[in-house]
Amino acid sequence: MSGTRDMGMDISSRPVEWASLSEITASDVSFEGGAIFNSICTRPHPLAAQVMADNLHLNAGDGRLFPSVARCESEITNFLGGLMGLPRAVGMCTSGATEANLIAVHSAIENWRRKGGQGRPQVILGRGGHFSFDKISVLLGVELVLAWSDIDTLKVDPESVSELISPRTALIVATAGSSETGAVDDVEWLSRVALSKGVPLHVDAASGGLLIPFLRDLGGALPDIGFRNDGVTTIAIDPHKFGSAPIPSGHLVAREWTWIEGLRTESHYQGTARHLTFLGTRSGGSILATYALFGHLGEKGLRGMAEQLKALRSHLVDRLRKAGATLAYVPELMVVALKADSDAVKVLERRGIFTSYAKRLGYLRIVVQLHMSEGQVDGLVDALLMEGIV
Template structure:
């Protein structure tokens, strides 16, 4: 069994209640003192590799990505004249991700993550919609209620109406409820390829087959599943295609900082049609500086170079092997949970394993008291466990042993 931390971490990095945060000091402190203070500040943080993190779809980057990221922290993707390498790296990352999504001619933009990528996809869809129906045409976005909460943020920022559709028993968007709502006036339909709550993968081909004849674009949020679904499909897993091989899919969100081995922040949005990407352009005020397509102006170029390095170092075979190992660990976790009497439901499609329990919150609180981090999918009322490459078989066994212990000690 893995050794647990000797003390439970504090819930936040904030000062204790009633203790104000310190202001800017009058004089700078010695470097060694500052480093010691940083160590103290981070003393309660978890390390992905210490066997305590079971709630995150992010992980420690690949070693090569860590090295590249550390070496290029000053690189600014927003200034192509100082860092001409970054525009090339972004193009080549786009080409590699487009190949992964079966769209060799797709264009793309590096982003800070899935939230920004989804926002850009919706923004492009709104501009396409207004070009078709007029500048005042209402823009309605349809998506499943399991879609990421980034779309709630997007609805607060962009002139769109978000309509959430209930899920079916597998926690995918209910097609019988979704498809009748799609009309030629719909601005966008969003399919989720790996819900962050349950790992459910929507039926992208069925959605696109209905939307495309009506002229309605389909965006696939594959922030969770983009580096999982293609390789699992190659191994024979019964998952639908999620990329540009599906007619009607117009854009895809990917997050290399999840299962791609890149550091945070590293997201990407791909567009089948170059005009969609071009519609996002904002002119620079400076001669010789490229127009911007992302939401951010100053962008961490080190993340793009590190993503490039991770993709080059892994290749298809590396990701294929990594996903196969993840599937083996998922199978082990499911066996351990069911063997201990827990109800795994629904059957996991990707790396999120959900457990039905009368008091999932109490389970998670009890785990955290023992230094283990799991989560509750609050809207679903399910205990949520995430399998990742930072976990070992021993650590998964430890998790289930502790779960069994804390569950047995409660009425």
């Protein structure tokens, strides 16, 4: 058998230079430094971080060895289902909304085919839909049909969705918190459309699931995104975004198992539970961490976090307006945007401030997160002024 030496690939001549981790991570940006204004995630809550660190060995794919994981997963589902108006919802922990969206789309296609669907299945969504659906369309051979969306916020027009529904429509997707703009689709209206057309409705609430219920209570003019809307069949929520859970901590909740069991796969081993997620080996530590976090915070604690974020967003918006800035839209969640040149991101980065740029829209995008303080927000606005960006 020919070895690597015969092909001029002697790996022994290229030893790895193992630098210290402190050297490798020296260029990483710290959440504590007041420089990160572009991240949809934040540092995990100390309790969740400790629980995850203590349980790194737990594999959610082996319930015989670690039955605690399945119990915690079930309780997280109950908690999130209750938050979405259906305490008896079913569901599963995922690596994040990309996996949750994949499972929801695949299951909807399987149901569509069982009902006689023929040809290439279609999924209808607005331009504010997450780019994970682009990946999903490649993996599953789905045709994405883009409904008309508002040019500033990317919020989808439900009437356009209704007009696009065809016999090939397997699923409608509502975005409850666009990554680019934070806009929330009118889930209540889309639910009525879905019911009238007999098409399931998936809500991608990765960014908004742990914000919208509480912001509604705090007076926000936002739709109910949950299961009180009879047309909603599945909802993706990411506790690792605005819930301060460690990565990876996603979740998929459903009205019934039929909407999420498209990947159901039997194990080859006696006594090992069937798999429902795309991943096999899964982090049990993150599931226990999310369970502990929700048990510690409860709805009251999550509401307090949403209230804190709303106050910080109001401070940022007020400072920007006083500085003469024109917002691209009135923010619904925690993404604030300004019309700006793409160079603005590089200009700010030279000052050690990290924002992002929504390329499709021409927006300088600022994400309000829990690691920020009012003083750090003031520093950002001062930099925008000094650089002539606003």
